[in-house]
Amino acid sequence: MLVVDDQATNIQVLYQILSSDYQVLMATSGAQALALCASKQPDLVLLDLVMPEMDGYQVCQRLKADTATRDIPVIFITAQTDESAEEKGFDLGAVDFISKPINPRIVRARVKTHLMLKAQSDLLRSWAYLDGLTGVHNRRFFDERVAAEMGRAIRNQTALSLVMLDVDFFKRFNDHYGHQAGDDCLRRVAKTLKNSLMRAGDHIARYGGEEFVCLLPDTNFTGAMQLAETIRRDVISLQIEHAQSSVAPFVTVSLGVGCKPEKIHGSANSLISLADTQLYKAKEHGRHRIFGAELTE
Template identity: 65%
Template sequence: MNLSASLSGNLPVGRRTKLLIVDDQPLNIQVLYQLFSKDHQVFMATNGAQALALSASQQPDLILLDIVMPDMDGYEVCSRLKADPLTREIPVIFVTAHTDEASEEHGLDVGAVDFISKPVNPKIVRARVATHITLKKQSDLLRSWAYIDGLTGVNNRRYFDEQLGMEWARAERNKTGLAALLIDVDFFKRYNDHYGHQMGDDCLRRVATAIKASLRRPADQVARYGGEEFVCLLPDTELEGVLRVAEQIRCSVEQLQIAHADSPSSARVTVSVGGCTKLAGQDGAPEELIHQADAQLYAAKHDGRNRVRCAELVHQA
């Protein structure tokens, strides 16, 4: 086992479940690694700081966490994981020699889902890990259903609001940029009035599909913001990239060639797009990003619709 390589994330990338093992004793890590490395993608950390960093970057499906470690004990690590929106849903199992009731009660209080005593029994630790991974997958599935817009099949406003906070925190921590696009279907009320709500619903579904297809990176996200308005989050994207994606979305919708006989600006359904990007290391708040993207959307509509307007975030002191 190459501990340094694993700590760097140089393990086979696949669809296997991700486990993070956290222990300051390499021998303890070795035991757990041998139990799980065949069927899981295993990451390892030997202290709390490494554990927090890997949890945020790798998003493991479960964490096996020791309690007694130098600098930051397991209780503190678990508390920080549960306080961070990026990591709070990751189940934590304490693997420890501290098996008294007070230690177990404290561990559950800070957010752990289970306690396993050292030395570990291979059958027990495998069974408990399998149980909690299954529970997490079920929870993730239920959560995904709650985050999907029933009409268009893309994410909904609730999902976007949560992701905005998480991506903003990630951008600030990693000193990277973050961009948002607001997309409005031009004269959609007139479309609904002219063609009827059933065709209006079909129009929104087709527009949503075109927007989603225009996002090429796995990290880019689209959600229905409300009514005929959609929103995209583009992590680590500067102004040039924002403009390129926004124009791709505009063209993709126009190329659907959905007839719009009652539009004052075009014979086809079109969209106006407003974008804003936060520069790497720039201060501000996530609400400002959306507010200024909305201002750019207003400018695009004011200038004639079926166009793109984007700008860099200007911090409002």
């Protein structure tokens, strides 16, 4: 958690109460607090209301206005006892108030409660971005993430690639082996994708029924094509029997690769539709193969 107060002695008091149970960061100004929230993502902020330059209200307002820090709960610490000060704090998004002078038992109890609530809401948020069947990310996660990664790739002039893939003749698979086998097949493909993607910044999402997408920051066209080939082979090596497939006796995938090169601008939508077009070509040309292209503008 982060403790913010312009008086070092006040920080000292809170530190002594909390540091044996929690990791406590400290800031003595609003500006410092905002920087630490952005870089360290604390689970809770204990925020002094009265500070020179930027007061607690302003700090809270800024935290709540930024999507990167808006989910960090804020408890105000204040010597003021009037209700209007509390009302204003709650209006700005604070979760609680603690009054000075500090009562150690009350501080411990409130901190414990709000850290537990934060852990629960973090868990709920993460579930909202997961695909229930396969355990990889869902379409919602991908849609938000691809836009953010495109913005970053344009700012930093780095490459950004997508690999879209589709299980070949999946409808026939379901019809022949049943939906339970179909679900199991998707789970195994998803697990294989996870294993194929080695880097921490890469993401896999289930894009539709039997369609998956890999989001690959900082990956150029060659790198993305190589990864697509790895995935193609890894899925074959699962050797999932598929008697109804026209291309092989086991489950295979078709893949489309789209890449935004370093110097090219572009948009998330143009990259998605490029990868989608390439996937369509791969299917048109007989499936179980890879087509890829780069954005040119």
